[in-house]
Amino acid sequence: MNIKNSTAIVTGGSLGIGKATAKLLIDNGAKVIITGRNKERLELAASEIGAIACHIDITDYNNFKPTIKELISKHGKIDILINNAGIGAFGELGDLTIDQFESVFNTNVFGLALFTQELLPHFKERKSGNIVNIASTAALKGFAHGTVYSASKFALRGMTQCWQAELRKHNIRVMLINPSEVTTAFANAERKERAEVDNKLRSVEIAHSIKSALEMDDRGFIPELTVWATNPF
Ligand SMILES: NC(=O)c1ccc[n+]([C@@H]2O[C@H](COP(=O)([O-])OP(=O)(O)OC[C@H]3O[C@@H](n4cnc5c(N)ncnc54)[C@H](OP(=O)(O)O)[C@@H]3O)[C@@H](O)[C@H]2O)c1
Numbered sequence: 001m002n003i004k005n006s007t008a009i010v011t012g013g014s015l016g017i018g019k020a021t022a023k024l025l026i027d028n029g030a031k032v033i034i035t036g037r038n039k040e041r042l043e044l045a046a047s048e049i050g051a052i053a054c055h056i057d058i059t060d061y062n063n064f065k066p067t068i069k070e071l072i073s074k075h076g077k078i079d080i081l082i083n084n085a086g087i088g089a090f091g092e093l094g095d096l097t098i099d100q101f102e103s104v105f106n107t108n109v110f111g112l113a114l115f116t117q118e119l120l121p122h123f124k125e126r127k128s129g130n131i132v133n134i135a136s137t138a139a140l141k142g143f144a145h146g147t148v149y150s151a152s153k154f155a156l157r158g159m160t161q162c163w164q165a166e167l168r169k170h171n172i173r174v175m176l177i178n179p180s181e182v183t184t185a186f187a188n189a190e191r192k193e194r195a196e197v198d199n200k201l202r203s204v205e206i207a208h209s210i211k212s213a214l215e216m217d218d219r220g221f222i223p224e225l226t227v228w229a230t231n232p233f
Pocket of ligand 1: 014016036135178181183
């Protein structure tokens, strides 16, 4: 697809991977709507990168339907949905709480799926659409203290495969991106971005991977793409 003149929604576009991806798409001629929970941070990011701010918390699934409808009618078309908003909770089996499971699954699985579902009639009607789900290498392999997060990303990987099976016949491309560690504000309660480190991935590397995957001619798509740092040790 051509990024130029396309319209994209990036959930969680106010920080980190989402913000870098929104910026790269905008720099390449797309109109980009970003969402986030913190309104002030969202509006600041939007004005910084030239995006359109839309204050949607993806866990607010009983209320976001009219806002998504409004977005579609206002902008005429949506070509790309980047399901990037995600959170983590970490702890060892023995110390886990239902709150950790509920908050992480509400965002990374339930909210993500129900948000996507609201855009589906639009994609099906147009017989085109691009859904990019941001999972993680935690979707491929479990690790100590990763029960809640890894389970949510395994679930996202499973849902992605189901949507690929359901949506190919509608010319809707569904892609999964699995970044390894990226120096962002992820899992930081103060929401402060981590300093760049030479041997770890930055948000911009993930943004480039997403853009490259999208740019393939519409006759094909990359079902799953994993991104590793070359030498993180
Ligand atoms: N950083 C890593 O090492 C890494 C590695 C692999 C995969 N990932 C995945 O990449 C995605 C982005 O991570 P990141 O590192 O860029 O995280 P981040 O820096 O914490 O940014 C997350 C973004 O999502 C928004 N957000 C969180 N919950 C939301 C909700 N319920 N509704 C709407 N927006 C919400 C945040 O804004 P507000 O806080 O204002 O809502 C922020 O804009 C996540 O899905 C994460 O699991 C990250």
